Each structure stands twice: as C-alpha cells, then as structure tokens.
Amino acid sequence: MSTLQAITLDQVVDTEHYPLSDPGSTDARAVVARARQELAEAGCTVLPDFIRPSLHEVLRQECAAIAPQAYFDVETVNVYNTDVDADLPEDHPGRRTFERGNAFVARDRIPGASLISRLYAHESFQRFVADCFGLPRLHELADPLSGLVLNVVRPGMEHPWHFDTNEYTVSMLTQEAQEGGLFEYCPNIRTAADERFDDVRDVLDGRGTRRPERLPLRPGDLQLFKGRYSLHRVSPVRGGLARHSAIFAYSERPGVVGSVARTRQLFGRVLPEHLAAEGRAVRGDRLLD
Ligand SMILES: O=C(O)CCC(=O)C(=O)O
Numbered sequence: 324m325s326t327l328q329a330i331t332l333d334q335v336v337d338t339e340h341y342p343l344s345d346p347g348s349t350d351a352r353a354v355v356a357r358a359r360q361e362l363a364e365a366g367c368t369v370l371p372d373f374i375r376p377s378l379h380e381v382l383r384q385e386c387a388a389i390a391p392q393a394y395f396d397v398e399t400v401n402v403y404n405t406d407v408d409a410d411l412p413e414d415h416p417g418r419r420t421f422e423r424g425n426a427f428v429a430r431d432r433i434p435g436a437s438l439i440s441r442l443y444a445h446e447s448f449q450r451f452v453a454d455c456f457g458l459p460r461l462h463e464l465a466d467p468l469s470g471l472v473l474n475v476v477r478p479g480m481e482h483p484w485h486f487d488t489n490e491y492t493v494s495m496l497t498q499e500a501q502e503g504g505l506f507e508y509c510p511n512i513r514t515a516a517d518e519r520f521d522d523v524r525d526v527l528d529g530r531g532t533r534r535p536e537r538l539p540l541r542p543g544d545l546q547l548f549k550g551r552y553s554l555h556r557v558s559p560v561r562g563g564l565a566r567h568s569a570i571f572a573y574s575e576r577p578g579v580v581g582s583v584a585r586t587r588q589l590f591g592r593v594l595p596e597h598l599a600a601e602g603r604a605v606r607g608d609r610l611l612d
C-alpha cells in the first residue's frame with residue numbers, strides 16, 4: 324500500500340479504534356472477532372463512529388450534493404423483487420405489495436475523490452470488511468452503476484420490506500431523517516435452504532411472534548449486514564430532510580454485473596457492460612430474489 328493511501332485512510336477512519344492498516348494487531352483482531360460474533364448471532368453489526376466525527380459534516384455534504392442525481396421512480400414491489408402480477412397462492416408473502424419510494428444515485432455519478440468512493444475502493448477497507456464477514460476476500464462489483472450507490476429516501480417515502488440479492492451488505496448512514504427513516508430488520512428469518520414463507524408473511528402483516536428489531540444508527544457508523552437472509556426495511560421518512568445512506572456492494576467472486584432488467588429498474592438506464600454481461604449471470608442459491 325502506498326504512503327498516500329495509508330495517510331488518507333488514517334485521516335478518514337478512526338484507526339485508533341478500527342486499525343484497518345494493521346490487521347495482525349491484537350486490537351484489530353478483537354474488533355474483527357466482535358463483528359464476526361454479532362454477524363453470526365444477529366446477522367448484523369454496527370461499528371460506531373467509523374468515520375472520524377470531524378469529517379461527519381464533509382461526509383453529509385458530499386452525499387447531499389449528489390442526492391439530486393438519484394433516479395426517482397416509485398415502483399410497486401414485493402419482498403422478493405419478483406413479478407407482482409405472478410400467479411401465487413393466496414397466502415404467499417410475495418402477494419403483499421409495497422411502494423418502493425427510495426431512489427439510488429449510481430456509482431458513475433459519485434465523484435471518485437469523495438469519502439465514500441475512496442473507502443469503497445480502498446484495499447485495506449475491503450480486506451477488513453471481508454475479515455469481518457469471515458471471507459478470504461471480497462471484490463468490488465464490476466457493475467459501473469451498482470457497486471457503490473447512495474440510497475435517498477425523501478420525506479413521505481420509504482424503502483419497504485425486502486431481501487437483498489447480495490449476501491453481504493455494507494452501508495453507512497450519511498444523513499439522518501428528522502423523524503422516521505429507521506432501519507428495521509428480522510435477523511436470519513430465512514436460510515439458503517428454507518424460505519420460511521409463514522414467518523415472512525406474519526412480519527408483513529404485523530402478526531406473529533417475531534418483532535422486527537430497530538437498529539440505532541448514526542451518520543458515520545459502518546453497518547455490516549447479511550441482507551439476503553434478513554428481511555429489512557427503512558421505515559417512512561418524515562420531517563423536512565431526506566435520509567441518505569451509502570451502500571458499498573461487494574461480491575465473493577470478481578466480475579459481477581447486474582441484469583439489464585434490474586439495472587433499468589434501479590437506475591432508469593443501462594450501459595454497454597450490462598448488455599454484454601446478460602446471460603452470463605451465475606447464482607449461488609435458488610432463493611427467490
Ligand atoms: O439504506 C439503508 O440503510 C438500507 C438500504 C437497503 O436495504 C438496500 O439498499 O438494499
């Protein structure tokens with residue numbers, strides 16, 4: 324790693340608490356061990372004040388400046404992001420529909436010099452995140468739009484209940500809503516082998532014994548999450564401010580590019596890379612998206 328990279332990382336990340344550049348140290352190992360334990364038990368872990376508090380306002384402003392470039396298109400969705408008109412049994416949770424009112428700023432609209440871009444591409448950050456998830460390494464998506472995005476939830480909107488396509492989700496709140504906009508989740512409600520449709524439906528209907536958990540999140544905290552197995556949402560945002568969060572998408576294998584249909588849905592456009600990759604997609608499980 325170059326000196327410049329090391330200095331930049333130390334300036335941005337609270338490396339006294341999160342010694343990213345020194346993975347073999349006792350402190351670093353303790354941080355990783357705690358993250359692994361929380362991910363195993365709850366499918367989620369939060370590293371508070373990961374970004375130095377003196378930079379929280381820079382983080383907020385950089386992201387607020389690009390938020391108007393988000394692609395807004397309220398969509399009717401189900402938790403699996405499958406066709407809502409499909410012929411499903413009456414009690415299937417895929418029949419419950421929601422208005423997805425959040426919007427994403429694509430990676431190609433996020434300046435390379437911004438804090439979130441530098442973090443996303445930084446090899447020490449990638450290695451640290453992989454370590455926390457217990458993986459040998461993680462790769463940036465090869466997708467020019469969806470590898471790094473800013474999720475914008477405007478007042479009156481919500482990011483409704485869903486599962487992620489990615490097994491591993493890394494995110495960071497950059498601007499809080501004044502009211503609402505809470506991250507709620509049901510840890511490990513499904514597994515790679517079992518959809519547990521009854522449990523999912525009960526949560527959507529506000530019934531059953533599983534109460535969603537609420538995660539206390541502050542701007543600059545780093546959140547690691549297993550969103551493929553945990554049903555989650557951002558509750559409706561109220562007040563005068565939009566909620567902004569950076570989503571850092573990585574995958575275990577290199578070369579991952581989103582499908583043409585999904586890319587068009589999320590960003591309103593596709594690039595030559597998406598057309599070229601169509602049909603080459605490989606999936607690790609048979610869960611509904
Ligand atoms: O914005 C957040 O905190 C959550 C975003 C999310 O769940 C997603 O993009 O899949």
Ligand SMILES: [Fe+2]
Nearest residue numbers: 486487550555
């Ligand atoms: Fe998600």
